[in-house]
Amino acid sequence: MEIRNLGRSGLKVSAVSYGNWLTHGSQVEEDAALACVRQALEEGITTFDTADVYANTAAETVLGKALKDQRREGLEIFTKVYFPTGPGAHNDHGLSRKHITESIEGSLRRLGTDHVDLYQAHRYDHETPLEETMEAFADVVHSGKALYIGVSEWRAEEIREAHALARELRIPLVSNQPQYNMLWRVIESEVVPTCEELGIGQIVWSPIAQGVLTGKYKPGAELPAGSRATDEKGGADMIKRFLDDDVLTRVQALQPVADEAGLSLAQLAVAWVLQNPNVSSAIIGASRPEQVTENVKAAGVTLDADALAAIDDALGEVPEKDPAKTKSPATRDFG
Numbered sequence: 098m099e100i101r102n103l104g105r106s107g108l109k110v111s112a113v114s115y116g117n118w119l120t121h122g123s124q125v126e127e128d129a130a131l132a133c134v135r136q137a138l139e140e141g142i143t144t145f146d147t148a149d150v151y152a153n154t155a156a157e158t159v160l161g162k163a164l165k166d167q168r169r170e171g172l173e174i175f176t177k178v179y180f181p182t183g184p185g186a187h188n189d190h191g192l193s194r195k196h197i198t199e200s201i202e203g204s205l206r207r208l209g210t211d212h213v214d215l216y217q218a219h220r221y222d223h224e225t226p227l228e229e230t231m232e233a234f235a236d237v238v239h240s241g242k243a244l245y246i247g248v249s250e251w252r253a254e255e256i257r258e259a260h261a262l263a264r265e266l267r268i269p270l271v272s273n274q275p276q277y278n279m280l281w282r283v284i285e286s287e288v289v290p291t292c293e294e295l296g297i298g299q300i301v302w303s304p305i306a307q308g309v310l311t312g313k314y315k316p317g318a319e320l321p322a323g324s325r326a327t328d329e330k331g332g333a334d335m336i337k338r339f340l341d342d343d344v345l346t347r348v349q350a351l352q353p354v355a356d357e358a359g360l361s362l363a364q365l366a367v368a369w370v371l372q373n374p375n376v377s378s379a380i381i382g383a384s385r386p387e388q389v390t391e392n393v394k395a396a397g398v399t400l401d402a403d404a405l406a407a408i409d410d411a412l413g414e415v416p417e418k419d420p421a422k423t424k425s426p427a428t429r430d431f432g
Contacts (some may be wrong), residue, residue: 098112098113099111099113100112100143101113101298101308101378103215103245103272103298103379104170104272104296104298104377106271106295106296108214108244108337109173110300111142111143111144111173111378111396112379113141113142113148113377113379113381113396114145114173114175114300114379114380114394115134115137115142115380115381115382115383115389115393116145116147116380117147117151117160117384118151118156119145126237127162129384129385130159131162133384133385133386133388133389134163134164134378135163135370135386136242136335136386136389137383137389137393138167140390140393141142141393142387142389142393143172144163144378145172145173145174145206145432146175146300147160147173147175147177148217148219149204149207149210150164150179150180150182150219154182154203157176157207157208158207158237160174160263161208161209162209164393165209169210173215174213174215175213175214176208176213176215176216177215177217177218177274178197178216178219179220179222180219180220180221181193184265188418191222191225191429192218192222192225192229192230193225193226193233194233195364196385197233197237198233198236201237203244204216205242209400210298212244213242214235214243215243215245216237216245216246217246217247217249218234218246218249218251218259219249219375219393220250220251220425220426221255221425222429223425223427224428228262229260231259234246234263234268235266235268245270245271246263246268246269246270246271247270247274248272248273248278249273249275250273250275251425252289253287256291256295256297257295265268270297271296271301272300272365272377273410274299274300274380275299275302276289276301276302277299277377278303278304278310278366279347279351279366279370279416280306280309280412280416281306281415281416281422282417282418283422285418285421286418287420288420289373290424291313292375293374293375295351298375298378299375299377300378300379300380300381301380302379303380304366304370304381305363305381306339308338308420309345310348311361311362311366312348312349312362313352314348315345315347315349336350338377342404343415347412348412348414350411351408351411353407354411358400359406360395361391363392363395364391364392364394365395365408366395367395369393370407379395381393
């Protein structure tokens with residue numbers, strides 16, 4: 098497993114990390130989830146990403162159980178705060194001091210640890226002053242409950258303002274967690290240059306576009322039974338943006354590129370995001386251990402200029418590049 102620094106911080110992470118969004122506590126049974134984590138550890142993954150909102154806190158509990166007997170110093174455990182948890186009352190979400198302070202305690206309890214390595218703001222909160230949010234994060238760091246701070250799906254100007262406050266408060270804001278893959282490149286024009294300047298690394302989610310970049314979804318064909326596109330617990334909503342016949346046809350055109358590189362389409366997709374020098378780690382998920390084994394083979398792969406050009410030629414104008422697509426909810430009305 099390739100090991101990289103998270104941005105310009107001293108924290109080292111596995112180039113491929115394991116995330117349990119849409120799987121642990123919801124899509125797959127607990128035994129399967131535990132097997133996937135064991136396989137991730139076997140393959141050299143040391144970085145594990147979750148969030149309190151995943152399966153309404155159940156995902157953190159499953160991950161805590163899966164990592165219980167591991168050497169804590171050999172792991173990097175990440176979680177997030179923002180979206181509604183519990184009954185979803187008015188203070189059960191957002192980035193207020195109250196919600197952050199209470200949420201870190203719940204996350205630590207469920208994960209079975211006294212600290213997380215990275216605590217992330219899952220979205221930008223337009224209803225709470227950024228100063229209040231960053232001061233609350235500073236308290237979390239200074240109390241030893243988190244070692245580093247990160248954000249997820251924040252715009253370039255939001256990241257820049259938060260970074261300035263973090264420096265004043267003497268806390269390390271080191272990462273952003275955006276969606277990023279061959280089909281979704283909205284961070285490239287604004288977020289990535291800003292983060293490169295500030296020393297912030299990307300921990301990207303959905304490197305295989307929720308499975309679309311594996312090539313298993315064929316243009317004009319029925320959706321595969323049991324696939325994420327048929328999962329009514331949340332997976333189907335996220336993947337539908339990519340299930341356009343033109344997109345799927347373009348994805349099939351990537352097969353010769355993958356063959357030339359000696360990779361599967363999934364491995365090609367993960368390797369592609371890892372070519373971006375601002376990407377510190379790519380998060381993979383899995384419902385079966387063999388998926389973990391396949392995807393980690395992308396770590397350490399170098400795609401040459403010809404391969405990268407062939408990918409761009411195959412996909413044409415299909416990839417989404419509009420930086421305005423990075424945005425957080427305008428309000429915390431999740432009803």
